[in-house]
Amino acid sequence: MNVQKRDEMTSAVHEDGCACGVFRFRATGKPKRVGMCHCMTCRQVHGSAFGAYAIYPRGDVTMSGRLSTWHSSEEGRRHFCPVCGSVAYMEFVSRDEIDLPIGAFDETDLFEPDYELWCRHREPWLPRGARPEYDEERPH
Secondary structure, three states: OOHHHHHHHHHOEEEEEOOOOOOEEEEEOOOOEEEEEOOHHHHHHHOOOOEEEEEEEHHHEEEEOOOEEEEOOOOEEEEEOOOOOOEEEEEEOOOOEEEEEHHHEOOOOOOOOOEEEOHHHOOOOOOOOOOOEOOOOOOO
């Protein structure tokens, strides 16, 4: 990434939302990290081989619209649009951050994942070695 693009990301505002437009969010600045998750819950929620998220500090994200919430684990909360079913965001209640799905941003080519989680569930046809890989969760 060149210096100009890095500076633009620090002050950038990126918008996102569900497929039907009932829920919208705005993320300001650069995410703390960007990752891919191959856990069975992400696979099932996204209906895909993995979930990919830009993780932002909670204070850098504003939201509007209606959502439904599913408690996917003791700490995990999955928020989704009650109208179209789109994944809105994911969070762990013990962390001061929000995991925004990369595919929901209004722009493409914003983020590239820095790591992969739960690789023990990764599809064998996906390439290996492109970024750090963890069999399960990464250290925080």
